Amino acid sequence: MNQCTVPGCGGTVEDGYCVVCGMAATANPDPAAAGAGPAPGACSEPGCSGTIADGYCDVCGSPAAAPAAAASPAPPPSSSSPSSPSPSSPSRCTQSGCTGAIVDGYCDVCGMPPSVRSAGTPASGSSGGAHTGSGYTGSGRTGSTRTGSTRTGSSRSSGRRGMLGAGLVEVPRVPYRDPSTAVLSDPQVAENRRYCSNCGEPVGRSRDGRPGRTEGFCAKCRTAFSFTPKLAAGDLVGGQYEVLGCIAHGGLGWIYLALDRNVNDRWVVLKGLLDTGDADALAAATAERAYLAEVEHPNIVKIYNFVQHGGAGYIVMEYVGGASLKDILQQRRSATGEQSLPVGQAIAYGLEVLQAFGYLHAQGLVYCDFKPDNVIQSEEQLRLIDLGGVRRLDDQDGAIYGTVGYQAPEIADAGPSISSDLYTVGRALAVLSFPFKGYTSTWADSLPPAADVPVLARFPSYDRLLRRATHKDPARRFQDAAEMAEQLTGVLREVLAAEDGEQRPAPSGLFGPERSVPGITTERLIDRADVLPRVLRAEAAVSLPVPLVSGGDPAAGFLAGLTALEPARMAGALAAAPQQTPEVRLALARVRIELGAYDEARALLDAFDAEAPGDWRTAWYRALATLAEGRPDEAAPLFDDLYALLPGEAAPKLALAYCLELSAPRDAAALYETVWRTDRQYIGAAFGLARVRLDAGDRAAATAALDSVPSTSIHFHAAQVAAMAAAVRGRSPGDVTAAELGRAGERLEALGLEGDRHDRLAAEVFEAALDWVEHAASGAGGGRPQGGTVLGAPLLDAPLRVRLEATYRSLARRATDREDRRWFVDCANAVRPRTLL
Structure with missing residues (x-):
């Protein structure tokens, strides 16, 4: 055995590497040159007064420098070329007397690495910008992107909690996995999955027939990498957790299964902490992330403890046996050849994740790095298993984790926010529900056209939900998890109704019921003017559901008592209201529209918008006024925007269909059919569908639509009269x-x-x-x-x-x-x- 030549290190060289500091043996060391370097134990970095401990400086974190000629010190990296190993000779080894080249972070002659900084710390001048893989991006957070400009609120129950899919869809169970079977017999990371955690460059790859290194330094940003397990079976971590072996590899290294010897030998999982190269950093990291132990939610893995071992820190969390959503998707591909999960199943998973995210956001936390790998289904429960990237919303300087293809595009500049968290859920839904080729490249921050994706073409509301969730502008995304879950639940009802024909109706949390069926009464149908009378636009506007009053408004109770009044009387009551609150003015604007006073209505809407900017109901009533005025072509794009904003609601689809009956009857028919198939409470959709079918000459389809009106409806007689008329009239x-x-x-x-x-x-x-x-x-x-x-x-x-x-x-x-x-x-x-x- 040879003595390690690194100053300050007392280790010995075995198999070409020091057993203490891990540095490679120096080829043909020059004693004179070595003696010309800094005193043993002193850090060789310019301006640093630290000392070398265990091979690394206790101040700047740099590794001990290998012996080099005093006359030829390796210069620091150039800020203008952060990817170059050396400014003077990008591929040449900087060690004195060595003529080798740097390959995969190490010299191919002497085996020494270039002069580098500590793991996770970019070289001087490095931008630390865009990244690939599960690395992190350093950035100065500019604050949340939540603006309220698309506030929708949320009050509709998404179904029975405690089971996947909110009780609406059956999701196949995943058996609990025995922990002992999860341990890998030969823990290795395939070379094609080895990437730098900082910049995303491939590392540890084979060259010239030689296998790639499992430990080294990134040739681009000089960040250290290691794919070798740091813990071995039998190790006792923190004096309490006995390691059984590796079970997976993640962004922070290997994840281990262990037994908690102090608590009934329960199964636990150990996962590494970031930036724990020295005791002070480790203590700070442990203290800073202690809040994770307070996280308590049925859809989030439980954090038990934070421990230190061998100069590294670990999160101790509960073991969750099952399969990740990524594994479930891959198993489906292998078993059936299907490249994606059923849409209903994917949405069921999304709803569970949103429950967990809603809890985290309420605690002032963001998850940051959500993807199908980081959530496990066990039996009928879903659990987020990786909290390594969780950070506080008000944390301005913390490391930011994310994965290309899932991470929001503004993260590097603005930092994480609630809307960026929800962005990752939208991207994960896309990956799970259709074959999303190029989601990390061509479509890294966008979605392919719906016409190119059969699932999106078949379910337009799902397409619109994904596009809102993953919009490049954070202000146009969903602004809270409950809001997104509300709309996703409505979309799920649509999807399931289209797939199995069964309805799963539920009252909307944003709109009241349909007020009437425009132009349809039995008496009017008996009059032989038409088979189905043409609907006047003012009638359509008055018949549509009314947005609900905000319960927090002081006049909410007063307004609830006026719902049965005729428009003229209601206008008088509103004008004499004890308090002219925003909700009173909004209600008065609606009544003015019904009375045909459109200019007065718009003036009231302008005043409401000044007090409650960004409320979607202002846009709704402006579109309604345009429709009532008899300008459906101008109202159509306004309602189309509302459909994109509220893809799970029936009212915008119904309103848009009224606008399109004459100009785009096929589109109108599709909207009417979607609404009617999903919820038979919207009778206007059945009559609208019958009108469009009749106009197209398809009396059988028109009759079928009318026959589908249930006998319990007050419009049943009218529907039957219309069906009879369709058979004989004209x-x-x-x-x-x-x-x-x-x-x-x-x-x-x-x-x-x-x-x-x-x-x-x-x-x-x-x-x-x-x-x-x-x-x-x-x-x-x-x-x-x-x-x-x-x-x-x-x-x-x-x-x-x-x-x-x-x-x-x-x-x-x-x-x-x-x-x-x-x-x-x-x-x-x-x-x-x-x-x-």
Whole structure:
């Protein structure tokens, strides 16, 4: 064995490396040169007065310098070229007398590293900017990006807690994993996964047939790397935790499984702390992160302790047996060939993560480095397992962790915030729910077009949610976890309804119920103007759901008592309100829109916006006023923006569909269908869908939409009358069938109408049937009709004329207007059966 030549180190060289400081043996050391260097134990860094302890300076953290000629000291790195190992010769070894080149952080001749700073500390002049992998980015945080400019609030329950998917979707269970089976028999990090933790450059790679080093220094930023486990089976850490072995490798090195010998031999996990190269830094890191032990949430791993061992610090946390979401995705790919998880399952995971994030944010903490690797499903529970990147929101100088493809683009300049945390959830949802090729490169901070991703094209609301969550502008993202969870839950209901046809309705936390079905009453449908009357824009505006009043407003109780008043009376009551609060002014603006006083409404909205800037309801009412004025083409983009802001809500989709009925009927139909399929409380969507289908000439689809209105609805009779009218009204005799005529009669009888309402519709059915019979008898319909009845009358000329005549005379007897009576009598005389007398 040879003595280590590093000044201040008393170790010996074994297999080419010192067993104490870890430095490589010096090739052909020059005693004279060595003696010309600093005194043993003194740090060789210019201006540093520290001493070498265990191979590193106790002040600046630099490693002990290898012996070098006094006349040729290695200059510090150039600030203009932070990636160069040496300003004078970027690839040449700086050791005296050595002609080698630096390869993978070490000289390929003498084996010495270049003059470097301590691990995790960029060289002088290094920007420490953009990064790759799970490293960190040093930055001066400028504060939260939360502005409230897209405030939506949140009050709707997302379902039953305590189970994945909020009780809405079934997620496959993941069996608990026996801890003893998690220990790796041969813990190694594959070369293609070895990256510098600081700058993201590949390190530890094979060259010229030689395997890559598992320890060394990054050739670009000179940060030390090590992929060798620091703890071995049997080590007792902190006098309490017996190491069993490695179970995974993360951004801070190896993660170990251990037994807590002081607490019933419970299973625990040990994970390294950042920047613990000396005792003072380790103590500071331990104290600074002690708050993590206070984190207590069912979706977050429990932190037990912080301990020191061998000059390093470790977080001690509970063992969570199961599979990470990354593992679940990979297992699905292997087992089924599917490249992504079902959307509903991915959303279920997202909702659980948002519960945990909401808790952390309420504690003033941000998670920073969320990705599918950092959350585990065990049985039916989800747990965040890696709190190594968690930091306080008000921490201006702490290291920032993140992973390319997940980290928000503004992190390097503005630091982490709530919106950047939620950004990572949106990116993870994208990675889990569709094959997201290029998410770390081409699409590192954006999403591909929806047209190129079948899942996004099929579920537009999900597409809009992801695009809001991952918007490049932090102010346009979700601003709190509850807000995002609220909209994600609404999207989940849509997705599940599209997949299995089952509805999972729930009241909105932002809007009240639909107020009416525009233009639809049984009386109006009985009047033969149209099959389905065209909806006036003012009617559509008045029928839409009303945004809920903020419960924190002093006048909230007062406003709740006015909901049943007519618009004119409500306007008077609001004008005389005891307090002219923002909510009172907003309510008055809505009433002004209903009364057609659009300029007054906009003036009130301007005043409200001045007091409560960024409230989305201002945009809603401005769009509503534009629609009510009869300008649907101008209102459409306004409602489209609201749909992007509130992708889980039905009201913006319904409003946008009203705007698009004439200009883009296919888009309107898709929106109506989405709303109606998801929640049958929005009857206006069924009638809207029927209108669009009828306008396209698809009477069968229009009838199907009307038939889907439940019998419990107050609009059921109107829907059935409309369906009956769709079968007979405005159709040529050759276009209708005997079956359709019979079904129309059955609908009428099932409605149980009486008097004029029954007879008016019966006359319409008999007229259509008589026209059909005459058309068939003429030969145009294929000859004499055979069989079939309508309202109990055979589909034959004479019986139909008898019933139609009797219906007209019944209407004439009940008519109160003389002209109506005369008209019904004339109709009866015109259709009575022909006789010889």
